[in-house]
Amino acid sequence: xxxxxxxxxxxxxxxxxxxxxxxxxxxxxxxxxxxxxxxxxxxxxxxxxxxxxxxxxxxxxxxxxxxxxxxxxxxxxxxxxxxxxxxxxxxxxxxxxxxxxxxxxxxxxxxxxxxxxxxxxxxxxxxxxxxxxxxxxxxxxxxxxxxxxxxxxxxxxxxxx
Amino acid sequence: xxxxxxxxxxxxxxxxxxxxxxxxxxxxxxxxxxxxxxxxxxxxxxxxxxxxxxxxxxxxxxxxxxxxxxxxxxxxxxxxxxxxxxxxxxxxxxxxxxxxxxxxxxxxxxxxxxxxxxxxxxxxxxxxxxxxxxxxxxxxxxxxxxxxxxxxxxxxxxxxxxxxxxxxxxxxxxxxxxxxxxxxxxxxxxxxxxxxxxxxxxxxxxxxxxxxxxxxxxxxxxxxxxxxxxxxxxxxxxxxxxxxxxxxxxxxxxxxxxxxxxxxxxxxxxxxxxxxxxxxxxxxxxxxxxxxxxxxxxxxxxxxxxxxxxxxxxxxxxxxxxxxxxxxxxxxxxxxxxxxxxxxxxxxxxxxxxxxxxxxxxxxxxxxxxxxxxxxxxxxxxxxxxxxxxxxxxxxxxxxxxxxxxxxxxxxxxxxxxxxxxxxxxxxxxxxxxxxxxxxxxxxxxxxxxxxxxxxxxxxxxxxxxxxxxxxxxxxxxxxxxxxxxxxxxxxxxxxxxxxxxxxxxxxxxxxxxxxxxxxxxxxxxxxxxxxxxxxxxxxxxxxxxxxxxxxxxxxxxxxxxxxxxxxxxxxxxxxxxxxxxxxxxxxxxxxxxxxxxxxxxxxxxxxxxxxxxxxxxxxxxxxxxxxxxxxxxxxxxxxxxxxxxxxxxxxxxxxxxxxxxxxxxxxxxxxxxxxxxxxxxxxxxxxxxxxxxxxxxxxxxxxxxxxxxxxxxxxxxxxxxxxxxxxxxxxxx
Numbered sequence: 001x002x003x004x005x006x007x008x009x010x011x012x013x014x015x016x017x018x019x020x021x022x023x024x025x026x027x028x029x030x031x032x033x034x035x036x037x038x039x040x041x042x043x044x045x046x047x048x049x050x051x052x053x054x055x056x057x058x059x060x061x062x063x064x065x066x067x068x069x070x071x072x073x074x075x076x077x078x079x080x081x082x083x084x085x086x087x088x089x090x091x092x093x094x095x096x097x098x099x100x101x102x103x104x105x106x107x108x109x110x111x112x113x114x115x116x117x118x119x120x121x122x123x124x125x126x127x128x129x130x131x132x133x134x135x136x137x138x139x140x141x142x143x144x145x146x147x148x149x150x151x152x153x154x155x156x157x158x159x160x161x
Numbered sequence: 162x163x164x165x166x167x168x169x170x171x172x173x174x175x176x177x178x179x180x181x182x183x184x185x186x187x188x189x190x191x192x193x194x195x196x197x198x199x200x201x202x203x204x205x206x207x208x209x210x211x212x213x214x215x216x217x218x219x220x221x222x223x224x225x226x227x228x229x230x231x232x233x234x235x236x237x238x239x240x241x242x243x244x245x246x247x248x249x250x251x252x253x254x255x256x257x258x259x260x261x262x263x264x265x266x267x268x269x270x271x272x273x274x275x276x277x278x279x280x281x282x283x284x285x286x287x288x289x290x291x292x293x294x295x296x297x298x299x300x301x302x303x304x305x306x307x308x309x310x311x312x313x314x315x316x317x318x319x320x321x322x323x324x325x326x327x328x329x330x331x332x333x334x335x336x337x338x339x340x341x342x343x344x345x346x347x348x349x350x351x352x353x354x355x356x357x358x359x360x361x362x363x364x365x366x367x368x369x370x371x372x373x374x375x376x377x378x379x380x381x382x383x384x385x386x387x388x389x390x391x392x393x394x395x396x397x398x399x400x401x402x403x404x405x406x407x408x409x410x411x412x413x414x415x416x417x418x419x420x421x422x423x424x425x426x427x428x429x430x431x432x433x434x435x436x437x438x439x440x441x442x443x444x445x446x447x448x449x450x451x452x453x454x455x456x457x458x459x460x461x462x463x464x465x466x467x468x469x470x471x472x473x474x475x476x477x478x479x480x481x482x483x484x485x486x487x488x489x490x491x492x493x494x495x496x497x498x499x500x501x502x503x504x505x506x507x508x509x510x511x512x513x514x515x516x517x518x519x520x521x522x523x524x525x526x527x528x529x530x531x532x533x534x535x536x537x538x539x540x541x542x543x544x545x546x547x548x549x550x551x552x553x554x555x556x557x558x559x560x561x562x563x564x565x566x567x568x569x570x571x572x573x574x575x576x577x578x579x580x581x582x583x584x585x586x587x588x589x590x591x592x593x594x595x596x597x598x599x600x601x602x603x604x605x606x607x608x609x610x611x612x613x614x615x616x617x618x619x620x621x622x623x624x625x626x627x628x629x630x631x632x633x634x635x636x637x638x639x640x641x642x643x644x645x646x647x648x649x650x651x652x653x654x655x656x657x658x659x660x661x662x663x664x665x666x667x668x669x670x671x672x673x674x675x676x677x678x679x680x681x682x683x684x685x686x687x688x689x690x691x692x693x694x695x696x697x698x699x700x701x702x703x704x705x706x707x708x709x710x711x712x713x714x715x716x717x718x719x720x721x722x723x724x725x726x727x728x729x730x731x732x733x734x735x736x737x738x739x740x741x742x743x744x745x746x747x748x749x750x751x752x753x754x755x756x757x758x759x760x761x762x763x764x765x766x767x768x769x770x771x772x773x774x775x776x777x778x779x780x781x782x783x784x785x786x787x788x789x790x791x792x793x794x795x796x797x798x799x800x801x802x803x804x805x806x807x808x809x810x811x812x813x814x815x816x817x818x819x820x821x822x823x824x825x826x827x828x829x830x831x832x833x834x835x836x837x838x839x840x841x842x843x844x845x846x847x848x849x850x851x852x853x854x855x856x857x858x859x860x861x862x863x864x865x866x867x868x869x870x871x872x873x874x875x876x877x878x879x880x881x882x883x884x885x886x887x888x889x890x891x892x893x894x895x
Contacts (some may be wrong), residue, residue, distance in 0.1 A: 013571055015613040015659070022613065026572050029513065030429055038569030054432065054567055058612070058658070058695040058774045088843075091836035106797055107652055107730040108701035109749075112687035113444055114856040115461055118698070122836045127829040129696040129775040134443060134689040136461060136859050138850050141839070142882035145563055147434035151472040156428055 004101045009034065012040045018055050034158065043109040052153070053161065056145055060086065069149070075126035085143040090130065093120040096137065172281070172314055176246045176271050189248070189417040189522060197411050198418060204362050208403070209515055212251035215395040216240050220253040220320075223388035229325050229377040230383065230639055234631035237323035240388050241397060243305075244268055245314045249518040250412045254617040256625050258504035259321040262496045265295030267317050270351050278667055279353045285310040286355030286386055288364075290327075292543040297497040299544050300324040300334025300344045300599070302378065308393045310400045310559040312880065315408060318392035321387035323597040326374040329544060330451070332587025332597035336544035337682035337751050338451050339490040345544045347371045354382075355467050358390055372599030372762040373587050396782075408527060419519020421513075423504035424474035426510050427523070430573065431564035433472045438556040439465040442549055443687040443703065443858075445750035452753075454837045458490030461688065461858040462533065463733065463866060464553050465873070468560045474597050478502065478557060479818055482873035484865050486536035490682070493546035498526055498534050501554040501623075508626050509561055509573065531869060548683040551580045551623055552690040555771075556622075558609070559694055566612055566695070576609025576616065576661060578623030579700060582684035588756055591641035598639055602647075603683075605630035607662030607769035610697060615783075616654055616662030616770040619790065630665075641674035641743075642763070644831060646863050647728030648789075650766060652797045657772025658779050659698025663792050664700075664769040666727050668737075671761040681752040697772030704766040706752040712743035712762050725772045728764050730794060737762060776802050777825050781816035785864075788814045803828045842880075850881045853888050864889040 004012075004025070011017035012025060039052050048050070050063040050072065059074040062082040071079040071086040078087035095101050096117035101110045104118070111134075119133040119141070123127065133142060153161040168239035182191030200207040220240045224233055231237040239255035247267030252260045268290045275281055289295060290302040305319040329336030329346030339345040347368065357758040360382055368382075369375040400408045447458035462484040469477040486492045494503075499521065506520050528535035533549055558577035565574040581604065587597035605628050608621035622628045633644050654661030671677050689699040707728055715741070717724055729736035738745055741762060748754070757763065781804045787793040788806060795814065798804045805820035853860055867874045867889050877885040886893055 009569070011568075012462075012613065017502045017613075019614075022572060030570065032429070034569040038571075055569075056563070056567060058566075067238050072849055076706050088839050092832070092839045092842050093832065093836045093844065101396045104656060104698055105652070105701045106800065107649070107732055107794065109732060110701065111689055111703055112443075112856075115859060116441065116688040120836075121839070122832060124833070124836070124838070127830070129777070131696060132693050132698050134441070134692055134699045135439070136463065136688070136862065137855055138465070138846070138859065138863065138881075139439070140877055141843075142437050142439060142465075144438065145434060145436050145567075147432050147567065148472065149434075151433045156433065 002029045004031055004037070006037050006040060009037045013038065046074050048072070054147055054149060056147070057130055060130055061142055062147070062149065063140055073123040073126060073128060073130070075123060075128065077125035079124050083146065085141065087121050087131065087141050090121040091124040093122065094118070095120070171276070171295050172245055172271050172276060176268065178762045179246050188419055189268045189519060190413045192413055192417040195414050195418055197407070197414050198574070205411065206412070210412060212242055213397065215392050216242060216253035217252055219388035219391040220255055222391060222886055223320065223384035226380065226384035226387055227322065228380040230631055230635045231325045231599065231601045232322050232381060234635050235604050235629050236625060238319040238321065238600065238629050240318070242302040242392055243317040243319060244412050244416070245316055247317060248416050249272060250415050251517060254627060256321065256323060257507045258297060258500035258624055259301060259303060259519060261503040262295045262297060262301070262500045263305065263319040263321060265496045265499065265520055266303055266351060267305055269294045273351070282356070283305050284357040285353055286360060287351060288349045288354045288382070289351045291350045292494040292496055292546070293539045294351050295496045296725070297493070297500050297543070297550070298546050299329065299336060299348065300327045302349065302381070304382065304389060304391055308396050310397050310405055313405065315400065315405065316396060316412065319398070320388045322381040322385055325377045326372050326382060326669065328372040328748040330787070331585065331680045331753070332373055332678055333357065333585025333599040333680060335547070335583050335585060335599060335682050336751060337490060337585070339542040340453050340455050340543045342540045345465070345490070345542050355386065355576070358386070360386060377598070388470055389611040415515055416517055416519040419515040419517040420522045421519070422515060423506070423511065423520040423523035427470060427474035427476060430510065430568055430570050431470050431561070432567040433470045435564055436468040436694070437466070438560050438768060439463060440552045440556050440690055440692055441688040442552055442685045449751065449753050450525055451670070453488070457861070459858055460487065461862045462549065463862055464549065466553065466556045466560065470564060475523060475525065477525045477527065478603065480532065480534045481527065481529050482870045483529070483532050483534060484530055484862065484868050485869060486533045486538065486541050490542040490544040491546055491548040492533045492536050492541045492543050493550055494543055495528055495535050497530055497543065497546050497550060497806060500789065501550045502526060504624060505554050505557055509558065509575070529869060545682045547624065548580060551578055552685070554623055555579060555691055557694060562612070562694060571612040572812070574612035576611070576655070576694045576697060576771040576773050577691065579607050579770050580611065580683050580685060580702060581607050581622045582765065582767060583682050584765045585680045585682070586640060586677060588676040588678045589641070589674050600636060600640065602630040602667065603634065603767055604628045604711065605665070606767050607664045607700065609657070609691070609770035610657055610659035610661050610773035612695070612773055613659070615659045618649065618663045619665045621662060621770070641672055641677055642669035643672045644668070645724060647671050647763070648727040649792060650769070651730055651794045653700060653769035653772060654792070655691070655693045655698045655700040655772035656776045656801045657693055658774025658776065659697070659772065661700045661770030661772045662777070664767040666764055666766040668727055668762065668764045671757045671759055671763065673759055673875070675756040675758045679752055679754070679757060681765060684768070686750040691768070691771045694773050698776070699771045700769035702768050706746070706748045707737050707764045709737050709741045710744040710746065710747040710757065710763040712760055714741060714762060715760060717741070722811040725762070728766070737764065777829060779804065781818060781821045783818045785814045801823070802875040811815040840884040847881050847883070851883055851888065860889060
């Protein structure tokens with residue numbers, strides 16, 4: 001069975017594993033013990049103790065916080081109950097003018113702000129940009145991911161949550 | 162009088178029985194146990210590898226018969242071997258999207274009584290390019306031949322080539338101007354086109370008289386038939402070796418194993434739950450010549466997708482809430498949607514084990530009737546269905562990637578494919594002959610970023626995992642235009658910690674013709690039709706076309722003066738405007754105009770991929786290399802990524818790490834100062850929603866989605882706390 005050290009997984013996640021090695025990881029049979037090593041790597045990275053249950057983005061994690069399960073930023077900011085859309089508790093910058101879009105797209109043709117806007121979802125504490133939505137004006141904010149956390153742990157990982 | 166089939170086998174009953182067994186047992190053809198695999202796993206695996214080798218070798222041989230640069234250069238071809246019921250057992254590399262569409266074609270013939278008339282006999286050749294029977298679009302022409310052994314139908318061999326010319330209302334294969342089926346070109350509807358291993362002369366004559374460039378289509382037919390016969394003979398020899406009973410059993414077990422492997426792979430790589438995403442496509446044709454007054458000239462489509470991964474590993478994709486089909490060429494049939502699913506799975510999940518129709522059986526598509534994904538009118542055009550398919554399956558790739566990130570397989574997370582705008586042309590060639598063709602350098606867009614590295618520059622499209630732009634010299638042999646530039650477009654990848662792959666722009670001089678019609682398709686107007694992930698931005702997609710008619714390029718060349726080789730980095734004044742005199746054209750949306758002639762200059766841009774992660778985390782050293790190599794501009798490095806660059810003694814960019822830290826801290830502080838709580842934004846925006854203060858195309862999009870989907874209506878209403886129906890469909894019954 002394929003297995004890698006925690007150090008290798010750590011470098012892989014950080015994007016610092018040398019390409020030839022990364023390429024081998026991509027081509028090889030997948031390592032069945034990846035998930036818990038991955039979570040351990042991420043747990044070392046964050047500055048808080050609440051156990052990570054599931055990463056949901058580059059710097060966003062569902063974690064066990066006392067009796068609650070919340071979506072938490074790497075900086076520690078909580079976006080509340082993981083079953084609710086964390087974006088509703090985030091801060092937002094909306095680019096819906098030609099000038100604001102031009103800041104990100106300096107030399108290409110840009111969308112018509114009457115047809116499309118960019119919504120940047122930001123952690124109100126550390127300013128990390130967690131997600132960017134490109135949507136027509138008036139489009140409801142999308143709830144990206146509602147994991148079946150119980151099913152995942154119980155049936156796939158074979159461990160209690 | 163029709164010859165009766167050599168076999169008394171009732172394949173139609175067998176197909177129904179196979180489907181009943183699957184329904185009853187949940188396993189393909191009722192195979193609940195992989196007996197042969199368990200008996201001798203090595204033999205089992207070796208046999209599948211052999212079948213795969215037959216396919217790969219048949220495709221390579223066929224590519225050398227083809228005359229089309231699409232097939233020879235770019236590899237726009239795939240072949241596969243099927244069960245008698247039409248389920249794929251093994252396939253080649255290439256445009257794998259068509260493996261399952263061909264399956265639909267075979268099943269369609271079986272269901273429609275082809276055993277009785279026109280009969281299915283050894284040596285027969287059947288062809289199809291009707292998407293409502295089983296393909297994606299009119300240029301995707303497929304040929305299948307039955308495989309008989311000892312008088313029994315034991316399978317099918319099939320091959321598909323993407324034709325560069327389909328004889329439609331506009332030249333090329335992706336017939337951009339088609340607004341109904343009747344303008345898409347030459348249709349071959351599940352037709353017997355040959356017997357005794359020979360293509361019928363009358364069929365070839367029909368092709369020759371209905372296509373602008375029949376040599377591509379006709380030689381591709383020969384290439385496909387040759388590959389099918391090659392595979393057929395290989396399978397027959399294999400059956401001689403292993404015995405007919407073993408073959409009939411093992412071919413089914415291969416598919417059941419493929420199904421089980423897909424479920425297991427989903428359980429291994431992903432996290433169960435509900436995933437959501439969306440993208441958009443904008444289309445602008447108002448005032449352009451040739452469009453019939455059937456549909457809206459300008460429109461906006463939304464493509465919301467909900468993906469469910471169940472705990473047994475099944476992937477269910479639901480397109481509810483998307484737009485109706487329209488009088489344009491971008492509709493898709495369920496066969497095309499299947500194809501999109503199949504090619505995505507083969508690239509992103511089935512990179513080991515048995516790749517075949519079993520993987521597709523472990524998924525489910527929910528395609529709402531009446532939408533562009535499943536039109537309730539079989540007269541609609543589907544010639545450029547990739548325009549919507551690519552963005553939609555780009556969303557699927559991002560949804561899957563969210564699952565890979567959750568599970569820790571970050572090396573597989575991929576921000577996804579982008580649209581690949583195509584340029585097609587016809588008229589009089591440089592040899593003075595009638596011609597028509599699609600230019601396939603679009604098979605090399607920028608890819609989305611990965612979760613651990615930048616995307617591929619000019620090297621990826623979703624529809625052909627072996628993306629290749631082809632050699633300039635080959636394209637020049639086939640069209641009356643010569644390249645005066647092919648350049649990376651700086652900043653064309655979506656910004657992010659890892660940027661999307663960059664695209665390129667080609668600049669051509671029209672040469673040795675006085676009649677060249679140029680038509681483009683499959684690029685979005687006014688909106689992004691791709692996305693970023695985890696804080697990355699989408700790549701720019703809505704690029705305009707720039708051309709110069711009656712340019713002074715020959716005078717400039719004579720004077721050895723500088724020419725324009727690309728459009729440059731100033732969106733308000735292109736290099737063409739700067740360096741060339743003549744009639745300058747800037748056109749939004751599809752490029753459909755009066756013919757060009759020698760001396761005109763034309764440019765066409767392709768798309769970059771979306772970015773991954775927060776821009777403020779991008780590596781400054783890597784960025785300096787990007788600036789040096791023309792993938793990013795220095796201004797973008799500073800303005801978007803906050804990376805300050807100095808120059809070394811030789812004038813090359815070098816990252817100033819300390820200055821970058823300071824600049825990024827300022828940018829982060831500005832970001833925080835500018836951002837406001839989402840709840841506040843919703844409260845303000847709600848007023849705009851209540852009064853439907855949107856552009857007419859946006860309002861129409863909402864009204865269409867609300868009319869077709871009660872779920873979209875409910876979700877929209879709940880989110881804004883409004884009555885969506887009364888806002889966008891005043892007067893409609895509640």
